[in-house]
Amino acid sequence: MQTLPPAMNLYDLLAERGFVAQSTDAAIRERFAKPVTAYIGFDPTADSLHVGSLVPIMGLYWLQQCGHRPLVLVGGATALVGDPSGKTEARKMLSKEDVARNAQAIAGQIGRIVRFDDSATGAKLLNNADWLADLSWIELLREVGPCFSVNRMLTMDSVKGRMENGGITFLEFNYMVMQAYDFWHLGATHGCTVQMGGQDQWGNIVMGIDLGRRKADQDLAGLTFPLVTKADGGKFGKSEKGNIWLSAERTPVYDFFQFWRNVGDADVKKFLGFFTTLPMSEVEALTAGGGAALNHAKEVLAYEVTRNLHGQAAADSARESAQKAFGAAHDVTGDAIPHGPLAAAELAPGLGLIALVVKAGLATSNGEAKRLIQGGGVSLHDEKITDEKRVVTTDDVKDGRLVVRAGKKRMFRFDVA
16 A cells, blocks of 8 residues: 655645545644544444445545544444434334444454554544443433534434435434534543544534534534545446445455446546545556556556455455456456356256346346346357347356356356256
């Protein structure tokens, strides 16, 4: 990863790489002229983060590289309530056991990029259940209730959006209070003066700054990152098969690599700035031309992001497998290629191609598979198939394999035995 000069100002670096959306402090840059402690929160609502979380994770990485101390806050308590920010309906309620298990899993994922140790810039992992879970309702009301204006809370986008879509529960309404309490608590106990997060967290951050000022005259500030979208308007972090997760168990490394390898041309430069540690001068050079040069830039993007998250060996394997699978030789024998077993007995009477495409995970339903085939998007080995009634038998097996492709970018290998 990139090594920075000690004097590099964090704000300048983040602005150069496209990270800055809003800040609550006109003098935010001056704050980073000396070491600060800053935090970002992650709600453990699943046992893995997805690639959308890489923006704040990279924000923590750069914070650390510029000589500051990151606090990684896992929302063990707030996840039991659910953040309404950016949501049109209430989140599914999780048990305490689920939240604790998820918190451990995502902490390990963040630790692949952010360094946790006891040095001056070493990240520290915290869980807000440690100070929120045992607070009584009356205690919390008396301690922070007078510091909040309901009228002002109703003006926040995270609340207004829900009010306009059927209303917000009292449970979720209290999420803002809990997150504000976190900021005040971290300021009082860890000297934390800056909260960072996605743009949808703006209202929660502002309320935390107000609480810290009212309760303890704390001088707090906030910085938000843009919510990443694709140039075509599509939701970032999703592929044809669903979310792209940081967990290799949820999204295999090869699929993770291919997600980045296949981003749109218009997104390459932005994503290199967000998700790699390459100097921006190198990013500019990589994306200066189109055609083959831009295609190479996508390969660099895929390799760098995969290496940073999953390690060099996994990135090397994914790149090699992709080059073989989509090169002239079409070698699909590597373990990194998405694959799975298929009993020869299933092919003896014949298995419909539609069912095979769904079984391969290249479509989520028979209807989607049928449309894909009719549109000329499915190949068996290297032969395009447009007949949705095509039946696959043992005669289609080559060297013990069935290779199903969807377009030029996705594939699955069945190992038939």
